[in-house]
Amino acid sequence: MHRILVALACSLSMLFSGGCSSWLPSFYKITVRQGNYIDRGMIAQIRTGMTKNQVQQILGSPLLTDPFHANRWDYVYTSRVGHGPMEERRVTLLFQGDVLTRIEGADSLPP
Secondary structure, three states, X not given: OHHHHHHHHHHHHHHXXXXXXXXXXXXXXXXXXXXXXXXXXHHHOOOOOOEHHHHHHHHOOOOEEEOOEEEEEEEEEEEEOOOOOOEEEEEEEEEEOOEEEEEEOHHHOOO
């Protein structure tokens, strides 16, 4: 009888010790936002011909900077509301030297 109680206690402790396990039901999940949040109003302030410093004052530091492509800045934003699908937005700014020459992905931004 003692062995059965010990085995039952061990089984229950293993069941409840896996707090982050995906097999347990989850009733509430927080919204997770990561990256640079950018909207169309912020992009409207950006113009080709601006310097990297001017762009950075408006949009902040880019999330991704590639040392092999110093003339490309990627602003990435991901959001997941509850158990819903992952939403990703990406805006890429291309520079020639220190001057902004092209903006890509601004059409997918919220107003």
